[in-house]
Amino acid sequence: MDMKAVFIFVSLSDYCKVLMEDKNINALSEEIKLVEELKTSKFFNDVPFLIFFSKIDLFLQRINKFPLSNYFPEYQGKNYMDALEFIINKFLDDKTKTEKIKRYFIVNLLDNFQIETVLEKCANYLTTKNEKNQPKEEEKKDYLEEEQENDMNPLSEDYLNLFQRQEFCDFELKTKDSIINLHSLILKMRLKEEEIKKLEKISLNLQKKQVIPLINFIYSGEITFDLNGFNSILPILEKLDLDQKWILEKKFPNGFIEDLKKLFNDKENADFTIIANNSRFIIHKLVLCARSGLFRGMFLNVIDDSNQVSEYTGKSNKALDKLIQYFYLGKFDSKLNSKISQELNDSVDYYQLNPKCNLDFQKKN
Structure with a gap:
């Protein structure tokens, strides 16, 4: 039998549960042990593993009530992002032994939009992997870059998806036959106040x-x-x-990114703070929701509606600064060194970024 991949589903909310058949064994610890056994099994030699971390919504609801350190004493994190990264790293490979885990995804199985996106990523990965006449690495990169140029860029795609998902909306645009839910932050970024009022009318x-x-x-x-x-x-x-000239002035890339740059510099109206290594990174929640599936899920599910993540240790300050810049502008103001580039590449799965972001991170090496 030609096995293409092994799909593993892990319930994040199991960290505070025990096995039904043995109340002394932590359910998540048992799942970690099982995955390790599968990775070393001779039946799965040369077969990639894809892990799906599910029930992120329940995990976020429970993590403050039931601290992770109660079940994993070695955990020393400070917030739900640290806790999530700790659990994920428990399943990822010890690269000195094997590299079986090729991709991982953090999913809410009740989120249809997210599931469609994840399944598309899996299909793309497996299709690319199993092509018989697969190009060499350099040729493959050129091909992917060419494919990206013929498709919508990830920056535009992410913000358009923000509108299509109809989440976090705070502005109603009434039409003759319907109501269109929008985001005031985006409207104010792209239109003048008087233009918005005219559009409503x-x-x-x-x-x-x-x-x-x-x-x-x-x-x-x-x-x-x-x-x-x-x-x-x-x-x-x-x-x-306005006229057709306005479209040319506002279209991607120059006009669109110029508007986003103004938003990037507007720290006064930003409503979320990431505190990491004694530094504060101020950002708009809506930008995080548009560009990161992880943050989107957190803002949808975290009950306390916190406006900051404190003492976050997931990335170096330089990498985090570049990542936030990329969230807004879809590009970097300077070249990336190999260390930061690697950190950003590792962020694609964790932060659930658009898979096209990989190419942007690699181009700047």
Whole structure:
């Protein structure tokens, strides 16, 4: 039998449970032991392992009530992010022995959008791995870069997905036949205050399908609409006292990134702080939700609605600073050294970033 991969599902919330058949054995410890046995089994030689860490929602609800250190005395972390990273590292490879774990994913099985994204990542990984005429490493990189150039960039894609998921919305745009839920932070970043007010008034006399092409452009900076969509946008732009030149000025990359740069520098209205190694990193929650599946899940599920992560030790300050910059701008202001580049590459799975981010991190070496 030609086995393509081994899928392993781990319940994060099991850290505070015991086995039904033996109340003296921690359930998560038993899962760790089982995975180690599977990794060394002769039946799975040369077969990659993909791990799915599920029940992140229950984990986040329980971690403050039932401290991880009660069940794993060696744990010395300070917050739920440290706890999550500690558990994940328990399953990852000791590289001196084997490298079986090729990818891992943190998932909420009730989140349909996230599951679709994860399954797509798995399919892409397995398809690439099992292609018979797979190009060499250098050729493969060129091919992937070319493929990315022909597709929507991860920055635009992530912000467009933010709109399509309809989460964390705080602004209602009423149309003749519907209500479009939006994010005031994005609107204020892309439009002037008077333009937003005019858009609210104009939309009342339009159908949702007439407004959506403009909304998609506001969120992504990408011209994704066809001729009909473009024709529906022009009358709206005219009533906003804008024209086709505005589209050229606001489109990706220059115009879109310029607006994001203003948001990046707007620390006064940022509403989340990461404290790491005596440094404070101030950021907008919405940016984290758009670009990181991990933070999105945390803000959806953490009950106390905390506005900061304290004493976080997951990344070096330099790598964290670069990562936050990348969340906003989709690029770096300087080249990355090999150490930071490796830290960022390791972040793709942990922070549940768009898989295309790997290429951006590698390009700057």
